[in-house]
Amino acid sequence: MAVFTVVNETDLAQWMRHYDLGEVVDFRGISSGIENSNYFLTTTRGAFVLTIFEKLTAEQLPFYLDLMRHLASHSVPVPDPVPRDDGALFGILHGKPATIVTKLDGKAELAPGPEHCGEVGQMLARLHLAGRDFKSHQPNLRSLAWWKETVPRIVPFVDGAQRELIVGELAHQEAFFESADYAALPGGPCHCDLFRDNVLFAPAAPGTNHQVRLGGFFDFYFAGCDKWLFDVAVTANDWCVDLATGRFDGARLTALLRAYQTVRPFTPEENRHWRDMLRAGAYRFWVSRLYDYYLPRAAAMLQPHDPTHFERILRERVMHADASPLCN
Ligand SMILES: Nc1ncnc2c1ncn2[C@@H]1O[C@H](COP(=O)(O)OP(=O)(O)OP(=O)(O)O)[C@@H](O)[C@H]1O
Numbered sequence: 001m002a003v004f005t006v007v008n009e010t011d012l013a014q015w016m017r018h019y020d021l022g023e024v025v026d027f028r029g030i031s032s033g034i035e036n037s038n039y040f041l042t043t044t045r046g047a048f049v050l051t052i053f054e055k056l057t058a059e060q061l062p063f064y065l066d067l068m069r070h071l072a073s074h075s076v077p078v079p080d081p082v083p084r085d086d087g088a089l090f091g092i093l094h095g096k097p098a099t100i101v102t103k104l105d106g107k108a109e110l111a112p113g114p115e116h117c118g119e120v121g122q123m124l125a126r127l128h129l130a131g132r133d134f135k136s137h138q139p140n141l142r143s144l145a146w147w148k149e150t151v152p153r154i155v156p157f158v159d160g161a162q163r164e165l166i167v168g169e170l171a172h173q174e175a176f177f178e179s180a181d182y183a184a185l186p187g188g189p190c191h192c193d194l195f196r197d198n199v200l201f202a203p204a205a206p207g208t209n210h211q212v213r214l215g216g217f218f219d220f221y222f223a224g225c226d227k228w229l230f231d232v233a234v235t236a237n238d239w240c241v242d243l244a245t246g247r248f249d250g251a252r253l254t255a256l257l258r259a260y261q262t263v264r265p266f267t268p269e270e271n272r273h274w275r276d277m278l279r280a281g282a283y284r285f286w287v288s289r290l291y292d293y294y295l296p297r298a299a300a301m302l303q304p305h306d307p308t309h310f311e312r313i314l315r316e317r318v319m320h321a322d323a324s325p326l327c328n
């Protein structure tokens, strides 16, 4: 269930007066998702998604919506927020900020193969390059500063071995973030949460030699400016692993990294610090999952994600810290 705020026919008719989207043909709630209320909206002008933000505020939204609009205008397939009659990308519905974005094609691929990872890698590099002239800046709000603030709050709940890892890795990451090599890593707007459930795939067009077709990336509400390599690491840690062990699948990892580098080759510093960044990517989600597990927000997370999955991945990455970028 992911319709927390109910929109009836009268509310919708009132809301649609602010848009030049023709007549409503179909309107239905979307059952998945745990953060916002989402509806599929079909009008005589096309297919859209209406999102009512249950937690993000009107002050927080412009960075995300402007970024999506910027990327969409640079041919990166992401939901494009539709401007209202006053030019605004969101309005207020039932007292909460709400927006209409274009609907992407396809469905999530939860058991990806190398062909899916290749498409994701290439588009992620295109997203990074397209973000270079995006004017707003918001840091990744789930990076080092947040880890430093959050780790002391979760440490009382974890066992001795976990405490050692969580505190030790924080020290490792602090040293990495302070290094000259880290400062030299290129960066800009990043998705920061490009997991399998935030990407859609559609059937490949007949007559093309593509096995799959990327519908697009969505759920930009953890996006922020960060090192591009961090985004690649977060993505690889989800798309290219065996979910039972956290180990990399060599074919998927190679496909993702090769495809990314056909668009933007890694710099020497990125090559040197791939493993540190994989650790950072795993750490970010281990910490957030522990936080959501032990300190749940009111009415949040219907089903918290399993923190031990990312503990396993982090231990795996620490163990293979010396491996080179294109190896598993
Ligand atoms: N622009 C879009 N185009 C097509 N489908 C979309 C779009 N936005 C959302 N969806 C569909 O709606 C579902 C719920 O969206 P989403 O996962 O973003 O939920 P949420 O509650 O906003 O965030 P979270 O993933 O953090 O729970 C997605 O799984 C996807 O199927």
Ligand SMILES: N[C@@H](CCO)C(=O)O
Binding pocket: 193, 195, 285, 288, 289, 305
């Ligand atoms: N992708 C995150 C959830 C927040 O979108 C996780 O798996 O922990």
